[in-house]
Amino acid sequence: MAISLIPAAFLFAAAVAIAAANTPAFNVPTIAFDDGYAPLFGERNIVRSPDGRAVKIILNHDSGSGFISSDLYYHGFFSTSIKLPSEYTAGVVVAFYMSNGDIFEKDHDELDFEFLGNVLGREWRVQTNVYGNGSTSRGREERYRLPFDPMVEAHLYSILWTNTTIIFYIDDIPIREVKRSRAMGGDFPSKPMLVYATIWDGSNWATSGGKHKINYKFAPFTSDFSDLALRGCRLDPIQPLPADAQCLEADAETNAAAYSIITPVKREAMLRFRRRHMIYSFCYDRLRYPVTFPDCEVLEAEKVKFGNSGHVMPQQKLPASRHRLRRRGRAGRGVVPAKGRAEV
Numbered sequence: 001m002a003i004s005l006i007p008a009a010f011l012f013a014a015a016v017a018i019a020a021a022n023t024p025a026f027n028v029p030t031i032a033f034d035d036g037y038a039p040l041f042g043e044r045n046i047v048r049s050p051d052g053r054a055v056k057i058i059l060n061h062d063s064g065s066g067f068i069s070s071d072l073y074y075h076g077f078f079s080t081s082i083k084l085p086s087e088y089t090a091g092v093v094v095a096f097y098m099s100n101g102d103i104f105e106k107d108h109d110e111l112d113f114e115f116l117g118n119v120l121g122r123e124w125r126v127q128t129n130v131y132g133n134g135s136t137s138r139g140r141e142e143r144y145r146l147p148f149d150p151m152v153e154a155h156l157y158s159i160l161w162t163n164t165t166i167i168f169y170i171d172d173i174p175i176r177e178v179k180r181s182r183a184m185g186g187d188f189p190s191k192p193m194l195v196y197a198t199i200w201d202g203s204n205w206a207t208s209g210g211k212h213k214i215n216y217k218f219a220p221f222t223s224d225f226s227d228l229a230l231r232g233c234r235l236d237p238i239q240p241l242p243a244d245a246q247c248l249e250a251d252a253e254t255n256a257a258a259y260s261i262i263t264p265v266k267r268e269a270m271l272r273f274r275r276r277h278m279i280y281s282f283c284y285d286r287l288r289y290p291v292t293f294p295d296c297e298v299l300e301a302e303k304v305k306f307g308n309s310g311h312v313m314p315q316q317k318l319p320a321s322r323h324r325l326r327r328r329g330r331a332g333r334g335v336v337p338a339k340g341r342a343e344v
């Protein structure tokens with residue numbers, strides 16, 4: 001009988017605490033939602049967990065929703081676990097990104113993870129993008145399939161941003177590295193940014209170029225965020241020093257952290273992920289960009305694979321992505337392993 005005296009909220013909290021302790025990638029401390037974030041829009045569609053360390057953002061007939069970091073950051077490591085909405089999700093977009101678009105209208109910087117929903121039986125796709133100094137006419141999109149089912153369990157998505165390098169991570173695997181170069185110039189993000197997460201109706205473009213729209217019969221669309229981490233240089237709004245000067249110490253810490261260093265083993269994992277799962281790269285999209293970007297490393301094998309459009313050519317079928325990213329310490333999270341889903 002004693003067990004029934006333990007409130008459900010406590011059990012939930014305990015489960016989350018164990019999960020947090022198991023959180024693999026780089027063991028960064030996580031925060032409660034309200035300690036780093038605030039609602040951005042659709043506040044009624046933002047639901048905090050009883051312990052405040054996880055949050056659901058919902059898209060329904062009334063509204064999408066989203067949250068925003070309470071502070072500006074200049075460099076750091078920004079991370080969250082995300083479980084995506086299931087069933088029919090065509091037209092649904094979930095995003096985890098950094099931007100300063102509300103502060104710098106014409107010359108904003110941005111780093112994106114965008115998740116694009118799909119019709120039943122087809123998988124979510126993820127894209128990453130990098131903008132700097134308002135380079136919106138020079139989108140550097142890459143698109144990937146995921147080697148796991150992102151609807152049945154949460155996975156960790158992280159953005160590292162330093163003065164010289166950007167790395168996108170899925171769990172502890174780097175999937176994309178962007179190095180600052182003279183050629184890239186101002187297109188490398190260089191001003192303080194806020195961190196955002198949103199869910200919204202992207203019917204116009206998200207799925208097959210807008211062919212498949214949202215079907216609100218399947219609403220609400222719910223995305224779970226947990227393992228929230230905001231590491232790096234949090235700017236003090238009343239401190240008159242410029243970001244560079246405020247952030248010397250934090251930058252040194254960021255640069256020395258494990259997530260800033262790509263070991264040969266991690267590099268090999270990154271290349272393997274990209275070989276197997278990348279389905280679009282701006283570097284090979286000659287239709288959109290007749291002149292290849294100076295920061296593109298063009299590989300002969302990839303040239304064949306991506307053709308002229310930047311999209312994987314139909315005859316270049318990727319290996320079935322049934323195998324999942326290795327996940328240290330995630331066992332015991334009570335999640336069902338990804339079911340083999342129809343691969344279309």
Ligand SMILES: *[C@@H]1O[C@H](CO)[C@@H](O)[C@H](O)[C@H]1NC(C)=O
Binds near residue numbers: 248
């Ligand atoms: C960051 O990089 C820029 C451009 O390379 C350089 O001017 C600046 O001094 C660097 N700042 C720090 C804190 O390293």
Ligand SMILES: *[C@@H]1O[C@H](CO)[C@@H](O)[C@H](O)[C@H]1NC(C)=O
Binds near residue numbers: 107133134186187
């Ligand atoms: C940013 O863009 C503006 C106008 O588009 C340009 O004049 C400026 O030189 C750019 N800054 C950098 C650092 O590239």
